[in-house]
Amino acid sequence: MSLSRADRQLLALLRGCALLSAVIVLLILLFLLRESWPVLRQVPLLRFVTDASWHPVDGLYQLTPMLSATLYSTLGAVLLATPLGIASAVFSRYYAPPFLAGLYRRLIELLAGIPSVVYGFWGLITLAPLIGRLHPPGVSLLTGILILTLMILPTVALTVDAALAAVPIAYVRGAAALGLSRWGLISGVALPAARSGIIAGIILAAGRAIGETMGVLMVAGNVVQQPLSLFDSVRTLTANIALEMAYATGEHRAALFVSGLALMLMVLVLVGTAELLFRERRYD
Amino acid sequence: MNEIEPVDKTRMNESYTLGPLQAGPPCCDPEPLIRVDNLTLHYRKKPALENVSLDIYKGCITALIGPSGCGKTSFLSVLNRMTDMIPDCRVSGKVHFNGKDLRDPALNVQGLRRDIGMIFQKPVPFPLSIRRNIELPLREHGISKQAELNDITQLVLQDVGLWDEVKGRLESSALALSGGQQQRLCIARALALKPKVLLMDEPCSALDPISSGVVEDLIQRLRGKYTVVIVTHNLAQARRIANYAGFFWIKDQRAGCLIEFGQCKQIFEAPVHELTAAYVSGSRG
Numbered sequence: 001m002s003l004s005r006a007d008r009q010l011l012a013l014l015r016g017c018a019l020l021s022a023v024i025v026l027l028i029l030l031f032l033l034r035e036s037w038p039v040l041r042q043v044p045l046l047r048f049v050t051d052a053s054w055h056p057v058d059g060l061y062q063l064t065p066m067l068s069a070t071l072y073s074t075l076g077a078v079l080l081a082t083p084l085g086i087a088s089a090v091f092s093r094y095y096a097p098p099f100l101a102g103l104y105r106r107l108i109e110l111l112a113g114i115p116s117v118v119y120g121f122w123g124l125i126t127l128a129p130l131i132g133r134l135h136p137p138g139v140s141l142l143t144g145i146l147i148l149t150l151m152i153l154p155t156v157a158l159t160v161d162a163a164l165a166a167v168p169i170a171y172v173r174g175a176a177a178l179g180l181s182r183w184g185l186i187s188g189v190a191l192p193a194a195r196s197g198i199i200a201g202i203i204l205a206a207g208r209a210i211g212e213t214m215g216v217l218m219v220a221g222n223v224v225q226q227p228l229s230l231f232d233s234v235r236t237l238t239a240n241i242a243l244e245m246a247y248a249t250g251e252h253r254a255a256l257f258v259s260g261l262a263l264m265l266m267v268l269v270l271v272g273t274a275e276l277l278f279r280e281r282r283y284d
Numbered sequence: 285m286n287e288i289e290p291v292d293k294t295r296m297n298e299s300y301t302l303g304p305l306q307a308g309p310p311c312c313d314p315e316p317l318i319r320v321d322n323l324t325l326h327y328r329k330k331p332a333l334e335n336v337s338l339d340i341y342k343g344c345i346t347a348l349i350g351p352s353g354c355g356k357t358s359f360l361s362v363l364n365r366m367t368d369m370i371p372d373c374r375v376s377g378k379v380h381f382n383g384k385d386l387r388d389p390a391l392n393v394q395g396l397r398r399d400i401g402m403i404f405q406k407p408v409p410f411p412l413s414i415r416r417n418i419e420l421p422l423r424e425h426g427i428s429k430q431a432e433l434n435d436i437t438q439l440v441l442q443d444v445g446l447w448d449e450v451k452g453r454l455e456s457s458a459l460a461l462s463g464g465q466q467q468r469l470c471i472a473r474a475l476a477l478k479p480k481v482l483l484m485d486e487p488c489s490a491l492d493p494i495s496s497g498v499v500e501d502l503i504q505r506l507r508g509k510y511t512v513v514i515v516t517h518n519l520a521q522a523r524r525i526a527n528y529a530g531f532f533w534i535k536d537q538r539a540g541c542l543i544e545f546g547q548c549k550q551i552f553e554a555p556v557h558e559l560t561a562a563y564v565s566g567s568r569g
Contacts, residue, residue, distance in 0.1 A: 174408035176369060178421040178473065179397035188420045193411045 032264065036257035038250070048258065054224045056244075056252040063262060065226045069234035070266065072141055072227060073216060074209040077148035082202055084149070085156025086191070092157075093164040094186055105161065112154035120218030123147040128219055135231040139221035142230040147215045152205035159204060163197025164190055196278075203274050207267055213238035237263050317342040317481065317511050318363060318386075323377035325358050325367070331539035332358045336377075338530055338545045340481070345503065345512040347522035347548065350532030350563070355540025356515040359532075360483045363513065364400040365393050382480070398425055401474035405486040407466035409458035409473075414450055417458045418473050425477060440472040444502055464495020471502060475510075482506065484514040488521065500525060519564060523552050531560045 003011065033040075043061060051062040088108065092101045123143055132138025167190045175185040191198070213236075221233025222243060235243070237259045248256055316339035325333040333355035340346050340363075348356045361367045363386070367375055379386040386396065409417055418437045427433060437454070441447040446468045450461070458469055467487060474482060484503070488496040504525055506512055516522050522529055529551040533543045544551060544560045555561040562568035 170404070170406065170408045171410060173366065173369070174404065174410065174470075177364060177366065177397055177402035177404075178424070178477065179394040180421060180424050181394060184420070184424040188424070189410045189412075 029264065032257055032261045036254050036261055039254035039258060042251075048262075054240075056248070056255045059251070061255050061258070063237070063259060065224050066235055066237045066240050066259065067262060067266075068226055069141065069144075069220070070210060070236040070238070070263070073144045073148055073220070073234070073236060074206055076141075076145035077152055077209045078202060078206050080145065080149040081153045081156050081205055085153050085201070085205070086160050086198065088153070088157040089160035089164055090186055090191075092161055094182060094190075105158075108154045108157050108161075111150075112158065116151060116212060116215040117218070119147050119151055120215040123215065123219035131231070137221060137231075137233060139219055139233055140231045141220065141227045141234045144216045144220035144234065144236070145230070147219050148209050148212055151212060151215055152209050155205040155208055156201050159201025160194065160198050163194035163201065166197065167193045199274060199278050203271060206270055210263060210266055210270070211238060213242050217242055314339075314341040314344070316340065317382060318513075319378070319380045320359075320362075321378040321380075323359070323362060323375070323379060325355065325362060325376075326374040327370070328372045334535070334539040334541045336542045338542060340511060340513055341528060342511050343508050344527040345507055345514060345525050346528040346530065347526035348513065348515045348530050348532060349517070349519060349522050350540070350543075351534065352517070353540070354532040354534045356532050357485050358540070360402070360485055360513060360515060363481070363483055364397050364402050365391075366402065368393065398477050399479055400481040400483060401477060401479035403467070403470055403474060403482060403484040403487045406490050407463060407470050409461065409466045409469050411457065411459055413455045414458045414461070414469065415454040417469060418476050421473060422476055436476050440476045441469075443475055444468040444472040445498070446472060462495065464491050464498055467491060467495070467499055468502065471499070479510065481511045481513065484512060486515055486517060489517060519552075519566075523548065531555075531557075531563060533559055533563070 039061070043059075048061050048063045051060045053060050054062045054065070088104075092104045092108075096104055123146070124139070127146060128138040128140075128143050130138075131140060131143050171189050171193055172185060175189050180188065216236050217239040220236065220239065222235040222239055223233040224235050224240075225232065227234045241256050241259050244252070244256055318340035320339070321337050323333060323336040324331065336355075336359060348359065350356055358367070361370075362375055362379060363381075365386070367373045375387065381396070381400070385391070410420065412420065415437055418440060419433050422433055422436060427436070438447060438451075441450065446465060449465065458466065461469060467490075471482075471487075487503070488499050491499060500521060503512060503514065507527075514522075514526070526548040528546065529548040530545040531543045531551060532540050535541045544555060544557045546556075551560060552564050555564060559568065
């Protein structure tokens, strides 16, 4: 098919944009590899999970505790934020009266706009002492999970809300004509129809949770240890980078870039798994 | 009246959930199932339908004909209370279904819509598997035993002649079906609830001629067991399938109203009103 002049120009522009995005991602990956090369060259990959501890100045590069901390905090936050976010979107789309729905949506958007350092501050001053009363020290994996949940909740709520808004009105009428209740419509038709949007929202939120630094750093305690309970202090990969970057040099610095590389790999695995898991049963 | 085709013997051999679809000669003894008296409908301040009175007879196919925008679809929407979903829609007049006031605010609307199903112009299969499309409303109405669900699914799909086409792929998406198959799936889904009445809003107009013919045959076969009210712009179709016909027209550039209602044969062959005569002969509308 021959394209018109305008179409060809647009196509070139769009291809350019797509290429640019892809190149940027690749460049970041290359940069991370280059910066971590000094340590990757000498230390076999296995030692990042088998070394005795994380003492990079002494040449010990155990990353597992931080990997686990990132993994657990992300997992916990996603598990909490997903049902809450979906419930929030269902409320604003199907149950709230119109004026309240609008107001509620603005509020959620506001929640998304609060800087992470403010969340962290609040967590440190208010939440951590509360949890400390339950089980000291208070700055812990649990506090990190709760702060992360608050931070990614608007992402889930707003994407699911948008996905539900995109459910064709014909489905709503079709469901009503079959005598389906409001909940029957929501659970049977609207949520399945909005499925891909909901999954996209969860992935976005998980990505944000993995990468979140300041909020967690302020409330999680930052002790490098394998967490054995929700009340243990933990240090996430991102916090590790932020805490040590200022004074790290040489191989220590390179080891921090390995942390960055690990983060990127985690996001890659997350997106890949989601893609695999949900490709099968897509009905649209 | 001799609008009714004889019962097709070959079809009697197929298994039907709901008994043979052509359950004997209906309409010989017209028994009103829905009585509409002086129905008027406003959207905001604008009247869409004025003073419509007619009876829908049990077991018959009633066709509503007339130009676009004369309130035929609005009329259908009153009968299953879909008008409830339209903000600023005001209905007045009396509508009785099976002797009960259909406009009663305390009426169980979900139950009503189970009794009075609706088929839309554009088929609306949900983005679910074929099986789940039929099971969803059944589960909603309290049928949850898988064996029973399987039986009903198979039987209604046989009723609409879709079973042989889809039995190997019940778990695949209903959206992958052709337009005609989707419309038959929607009819099967409605039939699964054992409605008493089926409202059809131009069920064939979004379909190609062959699919349209298949769906039309299916509607013919619903006669007797179900009461069908069908809006159609296809006069030939109305003439082929309907027992009764109502002709709607926009009066004084204002609101739709019912010009003439009667047996289909009479409306098409011996219309009383000159507007009806002009419309069915094709010289107006």
